[in-house]
Amino acid sequence: MKGLIYKELFLGKKTYLGLLAVALGLAILGILVSLGIRYGNIQDMAADEVTRMFYIFVYATYGIILFTVVEGFFAIERDKVAGWRRLEYTMPITAKKQIGAWYLTSGILLVVSFLLGLINGGVMALMFRRTLTATMFKNMVIILLLAMVLFLVGMPQYQGFSFRAVTYIYTAIMMVVGMIFSISLNMEEGILWEIYNYVWKNAGRFFDGFLYLSPLIMPALFAVSFFLSVKAYQRREK
Amino acid sequence: MLGLLYKDLCVMKTWIRSLAIWCGLFIIAATCIPFSKIQVLQDANCYALVPGLVVIYAMLYLGAFYGQYVVIDEKRRWSGFVTSTPVGYKQQVLSKYFFTLVSGWLVVVAVMIGEILGGLIPGTVKGASQTAVTVFYLLMLYQAIDYPFSFRYSSKNGAKVRCVLMILLFYVFMIYILFGNVPDTYELFDYFTKLAAGEVQLPLYVQYMGVFLPYVTMLIFYLSYKLSCRWYLKGVENYEA
Numbered sequence: 135m136k137g138l139i140y141k142e143l144f145l146g147k148k149t150y151l152g153l154l155a156v157a158l159g160l161a162i163l164g165i166l167v168s169l170g171i172r173y174g175n176i177q178d179m180a181a182d183e184v185t186r187m188f189y190i191f192v193y194a195t196y197g198i199i200l201f202t203v204v205e206g207f208f209a210i211e212r213d214k215v216a217g218w219r220r221l222e223y224t225m226p227i228t229a230k231k232q233i234g235a236w237y238l239t240s241g242i243l244l245v246v247s248f249l250l251g252l253i254n255g256g257v258m259a260l261m262f263r264r265t266l267t268a269t270m271f272k273n274m275v276i277i278l279l280l281a282m283v284l285f286l287v288g289m290p291q292y293q294g295f296s297f298r299a300v301t302y303i304y305t306a307i308m309m310v311v312g313m314i315f316s317i318s319l320n321m322e323e324g325i326l327w328e329i330y331n332y333v334w335k336n337a338g339r340f341f342d343g344f345l346y347l348s349p350l351i352m353p354a355l356f357a358v359s360f361f362l363s364v365k366a367y368q369r370r371e372k
Numbered sequence: 373m374l375g376l377l378y379k380d381l382c383v384m385k386t387w388i389r390s391l392a393i394w395c396g397l398f399i400i401a402a403t404c405i406p407f408s409k410i411q412v413l414q415d416a417n418c419y420a421l422v423p424g425l426v427v428i429y430a431m432l433y434l435g436a437f438y439g440q441y442v443v444i445d446e447k448r449r450w451s452g453f454v455t456s457t458p459v460g461y462k463q464q465v466l467s468k469y470f471f472t473l474v475s476g477w478l479v480v481v482a483v484m485i486g487e488i489l490g491g492l493i494p495g496t497v498k499g500a501s502q503t504a505v506t507v508f509y510l511l512m513l514y515q516a517i518d519y520p521f522s523f524r525y526s527s528k529n530g531a532k533v534r535c536v537l538m539i540l541l542f543y544v545f546m547i548y549i550l551f552g553n554v555p556d557t558y559e560l561f562d563y564f565t566k567l568a569a570g571e572v573q574l575p576l577y578v579q580y581m582g583v584f585l586p587y588v589t590m591l592i593f594y595l596s597y598k599l600s601c602r603w604y605l606k607g608v609e610n611y612e613a
Contacts, residue, residue: 159539162543163543163546166543166546166547166550167550169550169551170550170551173551174550174551175549175550175551175552175554176550
């Protein structure tokens, strides 16, 4: 198992380092902006605007780091292309072990991303002279859980079907939903507009509920996702 | 060299076709915009910026085209083959430079035709050709710097270096914006719209730079060609098989 995790980390290092570099670049930009607010040309920026900037640099950087979860999907395709499965047959590696290694690697990466996000949040709070509140911490946890849900839902699908097919289907769905919503938002009427308004107004409540139920939802989702992934992996084997 | 140019035309025909379509669209747009009922285009200040933006877009497309144009011949086998023929690698490099220059000029000519046709209709704002010529020389200057590195280190590695340089430039720009002596944004926008409409003149030193720009560009272009010839065979080692 240790070797498999090492393999995943080694092969994905370019993606991880690339994402880390982008996040670092954004963090440096945040520090520059905060210095600009203190000593530079944007000293007259309103307090609300400064707070908004602080939120942008905390959440955007965190979001970029969390993209490491997508690397798990690439890993499956990379192994398919490289013909890893043939080599795997000569080793004492079961489907459960292989899938477990992917889940564990992504879990480790998500935890590391969360910690890096917290460090970035602390630095930004220091630079922008704002407080990293309990609400912000809660939001970061919710974003982490949503990234986990994305991973757990996507993993069996990427195992079962080709990378291109799943990506195309999701992109198409997102584009259609985005188009329908943007049209309804522009019209400012109709059932979609009401749904959007309802979701927007109750988003906080929904996410809070999700957070409180996550100790129940996440293990169940993990078990289902793991089971389906192993089945899909074995089905492809046949 | 004619054979090499013909080969490039055949390989890059999709790009050339889309570039030709774009040039045709510009000519049509230049003649149609004065009749447009879009309110933004009827505003004189905004309309003054349109030719400049269109030209910059064309040149950006051309820049992407050049990036792809060098990549097509980055094969170790092809480089070895062309070096062994009587044409030689110098003609290969020359064909790339020649094609770059000619395709850039063709876009400038298309912009000029568009402006002449647009100029027949009263109310058209002029200035696209002037901007196109300036941007053309700047683009050639950029290509003159870019090509030797692409030939020496391959486009892939050259792009990495370019990416790092762009990021550094972005940070320098941000530091200047945040801490430098920057004029007010509205004043700057106002100045550029007036400049595009021909209401104000550029500072004298910029005008002098404009006069020398073609000569400097052509000189650097020639030196770049010489450097590319010298580095071509060394760079072959970095190409894919």
